[in-house]
Amino acid sequence: MSTQIISVLVEDEAGSLTRMSGMFSRRGINIHSLTVSPSEKEGMSRMTIVTTGDEREIEKIEKQLNKLIEVVKVNILDKNTSVVRDLCLLKVYADKENRAEVLEIANAFKSNIVDISIRTITLEITADPLDIDRFVETMKNFGIKELFRTGVTAISRDIEKKSGG
Amino acid sequence: MSGGLKGTEIVVKCLKEENVKNIFGFPGGQLIPLYDQLFEETDIRNILVRHEQGAAHAADGYARASGEPGVCMATSGPGATNLITGLLNATMDSIPVVAFTAQVPTKAIGTDAFQEADTFGITMPITKHNFLVKSTDHLSWTIKGAFKIANTGRKGAVVIDLPNDVQQKTSKEYHHGEVKFAGYNPSIVPNPLQLKRIAQKLVEAERPLILAGGGVILANASEDLRILAEYLGAGVATTLMGKGAIPENHPLSLGMVGMHGRLGANKMINNCDVLFVIGCRFSDRTTGWGLESFAPDAVKIHCDIDSSELNKNITVDFPLVGDANLVIKDLIKFIKKYEDVKKDTNIWRKRVNQLHGMCEECETIKPNGKLTPENIIKTINDFLDDNAIVTTEVGQNQMFAAHYYVTKKPRQFISSGGLGTMGFGFPAAIGAKVAKPDSQVLDIAGDGSFLMVCQELATAMAENIPVVVAILNNSFLGMVRQWQELFWDKRYSGTKLGTIPDFVKLAESFGAYGERVEKASDIEKALKNAFDSGVVSVLDFKIESETNILPMIPPGGRIIGRIFV
Numbered sequence A: 001m002s003t004q005i006i007s008v009l010v011e012d013e014a015g016s017l018t019r020m021s022g023m024f025s026r027r028g029i030n031i032h033s034l035t036v037s038p039s040e041k042e043g044m045s046r047m048t049i050v051t052t053g054d055e056r057e058i059e060k061i062e063k064q065l066n067k068l069i070e071v072v073k074v075n076i077l078d079k080n081t082s083v084v085r086d087l088c089l090l091k092v093y094a095d096k097e098n099r100a101e102v103l104e105i106a107n108a109f110k111s112n113i114v115d116i117s118i119r120t121i122t123l124e125i126t127a128d129p130l131d132i133d134r135f136v137e138t139m140k141n142f143g144i145k146e147l148f149r150t151g152v153t154a155i156s157r158d159i160e161k162k163s164g165g
Numbered sequence B: 001m002s003g004g005l006k007g008t009e010i011v012v013k014c015l016k017e018e019n020v021k022n023i024f025g026f027p028g029g030q031l032i033p034l035y036d037q038l039f040e041e042t043d044i045r046n047i048l049v050r051h052e053q054g055a056a057h058a059a060d061g062y063a064r065a066s067g068e069p070g071v072c073m074a075t076s077g078p079g080a081t082n083l084i085t086g087l088l089n090a091t092m093d094s095i096p097v098v099a100f101t102a103q104v105p106t107k108a109i110g111t112d113a114f115q116e117a118d119t120f121g122i123t124m125p126i127t128k129h130n131f132l133v134k135s136t137d138h139l140s141w142t143i144k145g146a147f148k149i150a151n152t153g154r155k156g157a158v159v160i161d162l163p164n165d166v167q168q169k170t171s172k173e174y175h176h177g178e179v180k181f182a183g184y185n186p187s188i189v190p191n192p193l194q195l196k197r198i199a200q201k202l203v204e205a206e207r208p209l210i211l212a213g214g215g216v217i218l219a220n221a222s223e224d225l226r227i228l229a230e231y232l233g234a235g236v237a238t239t240l241m242g243k244g245a246i247p248e249n250h251p252l253s254l255g256m257v258g259m260h261g262r263l264g265a266n267k268m269i270n271n272c273d274v275l276f277v278i279g280c281r282f283s284d285r286t287t288g289w290g291l292e293s294f295a296p297d298a299v300k301i302h303c304d305i306d307s308s309e310l311n312k313n314i315t316v317d318f319p320l321v322g323d324a325n326l327v328i329k330d331l332i333k334f335i336k337k338y339e340d341v342k343k344d345t346n347i348w349r350k351r352v353n354q355l356h357g358m359c360e361e362c363e364t365i366k367p368n369g370k371l372t373p374e375n376i377i378k379t380i381n382d383f384l385d386d387n388a389i390v391t392t393e394v395g396q397n398q399m400f401a402a403h404y405y406v407t408k409k410p411r412q413f414i415s416s417g418g419l420g421t422m423g424f425g426f427p428a429a430i431g432a433k434v435a436k437p438d439s440q441v442l443d444i445a446g447d448g449s450f451l452m453v454c455q456e457l458a459t460a461m462a463e464n465i466p467v468v469v470a471i472l473n474n475s476f477l478g479m480v481r482q483w484q485e486l487f488w489d490k491r492y493s494g495t496k497l498g499t500i501p502d503f504v505k506l507a508e509s510f511g512a513y514g515e516r517v518e519k520a521s522d523i524e525k526a527l528k529n530a531f532d533s534g535v536v537s538v539l540d541f542k543i544e545s546e547t548n549i550l551p552m553i554p555p556g557g558r559i560i561g562r563i564f565v
Ligand SMILES: Cc1ncc(C[n+]2csc(CCOP(=O)(O)OP(=O)(O)O)c2C)c(N)n1
Pocket: B393, B394, B395, B396, B397, B398, B420, B421, B422, B423, B445, B446, B447, B448, B449, B450, B472, B474, B476, B477, B478, B479, B480
């Protein structure tokens, strides 16, 4: 069982998100994250779904997605050849004693400070989801007050074809 | 404003362009505009059912009998929710049905208005697709798109939710020609390379077996299937939905497989060396529960129009997407090319013919002139002509019908396969009779099932739709009782119906013909009386209350495992 990223191009119709998520729940498939955003094509949105499953299960999901009328294209993204990003906003407890340490770690993870109060610091980080997981784990040591993640979005890299001589 | 059409005029115009001749429906406040539009319409017959479930099942039965989409309509709220069972029933059996549901006016949507239901949300998981029309401008596009989706690829039910104002407003927008969807283009043409490989496997088979599902009937591929089977010397077993895909009096026909399948058919599935499965989705009622022991030694070929069915329940050696009609036609062409390498299948063919002739399980039930389901259905076989249509309810009656009713042509055996809906058979029979008014139509029923929809006797009387209901009346919810007898220590909890109601009087109160039958010698006469009566009829066959339908694979069993006979 491994994590899989599925990128789906759908027509913007009322209910297409419900139809999509309904298909997952009806077939007993767990979704880790689902993001929806406009795409480069007018009237179409892109949904990025993260789920787990072996090759056969993913093939089944792909077929079921393709059956939905609004679904125009389904892509299973290869993690090795894709850029995968998640955005996280995290409010961590930081008082006088550990403030410096929090900032040091925040810096090491290349996260941005977006807000500071007397007792907390709010950080923003955009990165590979696994890096964010590590970031969140580390910050747990200080106590996390609030955590928001947008869910994964991903795009495949263009692999340049060598032009034969 | 000049020009333009009212929403309801657009609906009717589209229906005519889709060649719709009959609608089954039931009105209500929000649907009055459409009903009003149909009031003086002469080209479209508007059949008033007595419960919306009846409308959906009748549209379904109409579609199965005719091969054309069935159309039903219901008002908002409770009208729409009453359609639900019928819509899922159609979708699960891949039957094209288009349902119009009324909705509260667009500005009232979301306010919990009187008789508002989220029909779009409720019907999403039980239909092939659904639409909520928010503007009259989109109406014609939506209706044409709905018919296209319902009736192409793997067919199914489609709902069009019509708010009251969308029905009444006018629009100049009218979509001409075919509706195109960016994401819907069902591939029905089979891949020639894979076809070639499959053809090679088939000619190399010494013990070829075809398992035909409902897809063969839906694709109108039965005639070619017979030619293919004869050429290969292949036995042909069917699923419940595939009954009629090959004439069951054909010497290569082995009857139904599966949980209540014929011993011979199940046995041959496990003895074949090449299993060619077409238009079938390997439901658990077909395979039994031990998937790995289903045709364990055979090379498995699976063709279906829906690619998501391939390798879903059973992993096969040769999957192929395509319309059954095209697949079989092309296969016949390819196979003829391999004439010289074709294996001799004569020994196998003889075994198939033998098994065809001796329906083993029939012998375990001794006829002895009693009023048994077997005798009733055998008499029905002799009585009905070759164009007759038989529908069934669900339960023992359905399985008795599947075993003993000899279906000679496709679209003449109509039964709820996927959903197993009690109360389907009678309204479906009404729909079938509307589609084929010159055919005899008979519903093989159980007392429990028929009682669920008996109000449609009023529809059949008022609309002059003379179908015959033959109740195998065991005073029990027989199939559940059978399970309780075999697996639950005969604890008949909630299954005893007793002799309520008096079905003859019930029929007569509607003006229908009713007759009680208690002796085997009276079966034929009763059938004759019913069909001669010229009105919808109910025959109340009093069978023994604790009859079982056998053989049966116990729950959890496999088709070659322990079998009750
Ligand atoms: C709508 C519905 N409710 C419940 C069931 C479960 N069920 C399956 S068979 C059966 C008994 C059917 O009884 P009857 O119609 O009298 O037919 P018989 O089995 O006696 O021939 C029941 C309750 C069902 N299939 N459909």
